[in-house]
Amino acid sequence: MSDINSNIPEGELTNKWTKFKSSVALVNPSNKRSIEVIIVGSGLAGASAAATLAEMGYKVKCFCFQDSPRRAHSIAAQGGINAAKNYQNDGDSTYRLFYDTIKGGDYRAREANVHRLAEVSANIIDQCVAQGVPLAREYGGLLDNRSFGGTQVQRTFYAAGQTGQQLLLGAYSALERQIGMGKVEMYTRHEMLEVVKIDGKARGIIARNLITGEIERHFGHAVVLGTGGYGNVFYLSTNAMGSNVTAAWKAHKQGAYFANPCYTQIHPTCIPVSGDHQSKLTLMSESLRNDGRIWVPKKKDDNRKASEIPEDERDYYLERRYPAFGNLVPRDVASRAAKERCDAGYGVGTSKLAVYLDFKANTERYGKIEASKAGIHNPDKETCMRLGTAVVKEKYGNLFDMYAQITGENPYETPMRIYPAVHYTMGGLWVDYNLMTSVPGLYCTGEANFSDHGANRLGASALMQGLADGYFVLPYTIGAYLSKEISVKAIPTDHPAFVEAEERAVGILNTLINIKGTKSVDHFHKRLGHIMWEKCGMARNAEGLNQAIAEIRALRAEFWSDVRVPGTADELNTELEKAGRVADFIELGELMCIDALDRNESCGGHFREEYQTEEGEALRDDVNYAYVAAWEFKEGVNFELHKEELKFENIKVAQRSYK
Amino acid sequence: MSTGNMNLTLKVWRQKNNKTAGALVDYKLAEISPDMSFLEMFDVLNEQLINKGEEPVVFDHDCREGICGMCSMFINGRPHGPKDLVTTCQLHMRSFKDGDTIVVEPWRAAAFPVVKDLTVDRSAFDRVIAAGGFISVNTGNAQDANNLPIPKMQADAAFEAAACIGCGACVATCKNASAMLFVSAKISQLALLPQGQPERYRRVQSMVAQMDAEGFGNCTNTGACEAECPKGISLENIARMNRDFASAKFISEETV
Numbered sequence: 001m002s003d004i005n006s007n008i009p010e011g012e013l014t015n016k017w018t019k020f021k022s023s024v025a026l027v028n029p030s031n032k033r034s035i036e037v038i039i040v041g042s043g044l045a046g047a048s049a050a051a052t053l054a055e056m057g058y059k060v061k062c063f064c065f066q067d068s069p070r071r072a073h074s075i076a077a078q079g080g081i082n083a084a085k086n087y088q089n090d091g092d093s094t095y096r097l098f099y100d101t102i103k104g105g106d107y108r109a110r111e112a113n114v115h116r117l118a119e120v121s122a123n124i125i126d127q128c129v130a131q132g133v134p135l136a137r138e139y140g141g142l143l144d145n146r147s148f149g150g151t152q153v154q155r156t157f158y159a160a161g162q163t164g165q166q167l168l169l170g171a172y173s174a175l176e177r178q179i180g181m182g183k184v185e186m187y188t189r190h191e192m193l194e195v196v197k198i199d200g201k202a203r204g205i206i207a208r209n210l211i212t213g214e215i216e217r218h219f220g221h222a223v224v225l226g227t228g229g230y231g232n233v234f235y236l237s238t239n240a241m242g243s244n245v246t247a248a249w250k251a252h253k254q255g256a257y258f259a260n261p262c263y264t265q266i267h268p269t270c271i272p273v274s275g276d277h278q279s280k281l282t283l284m285s286e287s288l289r290n291d292g293r294i295w296v297p298k299k300k301d302d303n304r305k306a307s308e309i310p311e312d313e314r315d316y317y318l319e320r321r322y323p324a325f326g327n328l329v330p331r332d333v334a335s336r337a338a339k340e341r342c343d344a345g346y347g348v349g350t351s352k353l354a355v356y357l358d359f360k361a362n363t364e365r366y367g368k369i370e371a372s373k374a375g376i377h378n379p380d381k382e383t384c385m386r387l388g389t390a391v392v393k394e395k396y397g398n399l400f401d402m403y404a405q406i407t408g409e410n411p412y413e414t415p416m417r418i419y420p421a422v423h424y425t426m427g428g429l430w431v432d433y434n435l436m437t438s439v440p441g442l443y444c445t446g447e448a449n450f451s452d453h454g455a456n457r458l459g460a461s462a463l464m465q466g467l468a469d470g471y472f473v474l475p476y477t478i479g480a481y482l483s484k485e486i487s488v489k490a491i492p493t494d495h496p497a498f499v500e501a502e503e504r505a506v507g508i509l510n511t512l513i514n515i516k517g518t519k520s521v522d523h524f525h526k527r528l529g530h531i532m533w534e535k536c537g538m539a540r541n542a543e544g545l546n547q548a549i550a551e552i553r554a555l556r557a558e559f560w561s562d563v564r565v566p567g568t569a570d571e572l573n574t575e576l577e578k579a580g581r582v583a584d585f586i587e588l589g590e591l592m593c594i595d596a597l598d599r600n601e602s603c604g605g606h607f608r609e610e611y612q613t614e615e616g617e618a619l620r621d622d623v624n625y626a627y628v629a630a631w632e633f634k635e636g637v638n639f640e641l642h643k644e645e646l647k648f649e650n651i652k653v654a655q656r657s658y659k
Numbered sequence: 660m661s662t663g664n665m666n667l668t669l670k671v672w673r674q675k676n677n678k679t680a681g682a683l684v685d686y687k688l689a690e691i692s693p694d695m696s697f698l699e700m701f702d703v704l705n706e707q708l709i710n711k712g713e714e715p716v717v718f719d720h721d722c723r724e725g726i727c728g729m730c731s732m733f734i735n736g737r738p739h740g741p742k743d744l745v746t747t748c749q750l751h752m753r754s755f756k757d758g759d760t761i762v763v764e765p766w767r768a769a770a771f772p773v774v775k776d777l778t779v780d781r782s783a784f785d786r787v788i789a790a791g792g793f794i795s796v797n798t799g800n801a802q803d804a805n806n807l808p809i810p811k812m813q814a815d816a817a818f819e820a821a822a823c824i825g826c827g828a829c830v831a832t833c834k835n836a837s838a839m840l841f842v843s844a845k846i847s848q849l850a851l852l853p854q855g856q857p858e859r860y861r862r863v864q865s866m867v868a869q870m871d872a873e874g875f876g877n878c879t880n881t882g883a884c885e886a887e888c889p890k891g892i893s894l895e896n897i898a899r900m901n902r903d904f905a906s907a908k909f910i911s912e913e914t915v
Contacts (some may be wrong), residue, residue, distance in 0.1 A: 048798075282724050283724075565712065
């Protein structure tokens with residue numbers, strides 16, 4: 001069935017990566033010095049790759065649109081990073097992390113990639129600690145772990161609720177070290193606008209200096225995109241305001257297949273929308289589900305305060321429906337369960353689009369333990385709550401503060417109100433085992449690629465994948481390609497391919513400026529987001545998707561005739577930046593709907609209402625849909641489907657059950 | 660949905676680029692919701708300006724959840740506004756009153772030149788980190804993480820220093836435009852950890868030299884930086900840096 005080659009090495013699953021590493025062609029040190037690699041993006045996947053490739057001796061150029069590589073949105077990841085260390089002696093292993101990830105991804109990820117990810121996971125923790133990343137420790141001085149959804153072991157390493165920040169600052173420090181040594185040239189406030197292809201191979205990029213508006217041409221023997229996910233296609237998401245799909249989309253238009261675009265992760269625990277002014281949504285870390293219990297009232301339209309609803313009138317619906325995993329079911333399952341309760345009329349808060357996340361029971365339990373440590377026997381409830389609150393504060397203080405700041409409510413006293421929100425995109429540029437896209441010499445790492453999470457990503461696995469790709473996978477796999485490029489001299493950027501790519505980029509900028517329409521870029525972005533959330537969000541159906549495709553096409557036409565971009569292209573122009581990004585989001589939105597419509601099954605984050613079990617769980621169709629949908633861009637915003645068959649040789653494919 | 664009822668007057672710094680002079684410009688805003696963040700209020704202003712055919716106010720922002728360190732507004736004479744331990748993006752309009760006049764300026768420091776409107780150039784911070792804010796360990800050189808136990812207190816103290824988001828509020832609020840809170844936070848994080856010891860004295864010398872070269876001022880212990888830091892980075896870090904810097908002259912055989 002496959003018409004694309006994923007280049008997975010032969011041999012036993014457990015030996016593939018070891019064998020690959022020891023047999024991959026090498027580039028000798030003197031040749032490395034004349035080989036140039038362009039890295040776009042400075043998050044976990046980009047910064048780690050840039051630093052590592054520079055350490056190995058390659059000449060690296062790294063680009064980010066922010067004012068510093070330290071600002072990339074990896075910084076906002078809260079909860080943690082998984083690694084199969086088995087430090088807790090709770091039966092964890094490389095195989096178990098591999099198994100959990102495949103199962104969590106609803107059997108839509110590639111076995112060989114996921115096993116490799118599990119194999120290198122332990123190295124990541126070692127590397128980060130060596131860099132001085134202050135991960136949480138126990139009193140004995142050893143590293144601490146916590147639980148995350150979709151697993152029954154404690155394998156998540158963390159730094160309070162700021163794990164992404166600490167890991168990114170680690171990668172950033174490694175990157176800055178190479179910048180200081182002159183081995184990486186850093187281009188901040190630069191946005192990639194085109195991929196340059198010469199004789200079918202990626203040979204550079206066109207970038208815009210966001211301060212001066214100057215268009216620059218950069219050559220590279222290879223180009224790596226570590227440009228993150230496309231959740232902002234929904235306008236409201238937990239992504240940063242600047243997170244965008246433009247680099248990946250321009251690559252797509254130059255021949256890189258886009259895989260599984262419809263797989264979107266809706267995170268179950270976010271702060272609910274408060275009004276039309278809302279510009280982004282804020283996540284409350286999944287780690288809170290360790291200690292928080294999720295519930296709604298048993299009575300419909302119950303308007304009492306949470307504290308006035310007695311215990312026996314509360315429905316802990318996750319614990320009821322999924323006794324084995326309870327509040328720690330995977331994200332897609334938890335999100336749909338919240339939507340189900342709210343749609344049925346049991347939601348809370350003024351919008352009725354929220355459920356409670358309640359810490360009271362566990363605060364009291366922690367308080368009892370603390371009281372016992374302090375020699376207080378039979379402590380009263382007040383003492384327990386006081387002591388327990390201190391423990392909760394230490395574990396989640398920054399998250400509780402953030403909640404209080406945004407909502408104006410005190411979460412230590414009343415339960416948090418939460419609702420699902422767009423958080424992560426499992427889909428992305430199609431890559432083979434080497435992380436190379438369908439364009440030779442063009443690589444893609446981290447969230448920007450599609451490779452490891454199938455149809456649903458488990459919590460604390462994004463940081464793991466970003467750093468695995470950048471520190472431990474790409475630096476090896478890219479050698480397979482670059483070892484054949486050693487005789488290629490740097491191509492001068494007056495080559496016609498550079499000229500032509502620059503003309504394409506400039507053409508788009510000028511068109512946007514000259515439309516001089518009546519509506520702002522945000523106006524169009526909000527409308528696109530609304531269509532996507534309503535018709536390609538937590539639940540989709542064929543009728544809605546067909547409508548969405550028509551509406552998005554109409555929106556695209558309207559955008560290109562009526563958008564208003566003030567200012568000029570030769571200055572700092574944030575509206576122009578946004579306009580280019582929204583133009584790409586509109587095209588991507590259409591592809592997401594086409595992909596969702598084409599996949600006549602439910603799996604992970606893709607829930608088609610027509611395909612569900614009697615209990616309302618996702619119903620996969622492994623006979624017809626056990627493939628990666630890799631879309632090729634065709635002239636005039638059309639798309640052609642290619643299929644990569646997924647073979648499960650080491651895991652028995654089963655209906656996912658967390659009951 | 661909540662369209663609010665607050666009416667505000669904004670005085671916002673407008674400056675076309677680093678070659679032109681800037682000025683405060685007045686704007687009126689109506690129907691602002693107290694649930695809006697400060698930056699969402701600016702979104703409303705910008706939408707209004709675009710609809711009138713004017714250029715929107717350019718300001719730095721990205722994550723809007725208080726962690727990326729990109730937002731940087733000097734609000735009524737204080738970096739990140741009136742609330743303690745909060746970045747501009749996490750400041751909400753409920754912290755202001757109907758009828759308020761709010762003055763919004765960019766960070767002001769010689770080492771942070773204005774780029775446009777409220778956006779400044781903070782690349783000096785990156786260059787200070789590049790001068791030594793790291794542990795020299797290439798990928799693949801690490802031992803098993805648990806082979807190096809670190810007392811919890813020490814790890815926690817390193818984490819507290821590492822919580823710095825690099826926003827530059829410390830520089831903006833300091834009358835000397837000193838970067839010592841920022842620089843000392845990174846130096847402290849690494850000086851508190853066993854992994855940071857081999858380069859400890861070399862690091863402090865390199866980073867301080869770069870800090871001086873960037874044109875940041877000196878510290879006169881007013882403590883404004885600590886008071887305004889959205890992440891509560893402590894002045895103790897500056898004391899630790901000064902101690903290490905002085906010690907380096909005696910202990911370290913390397914002069915950097």
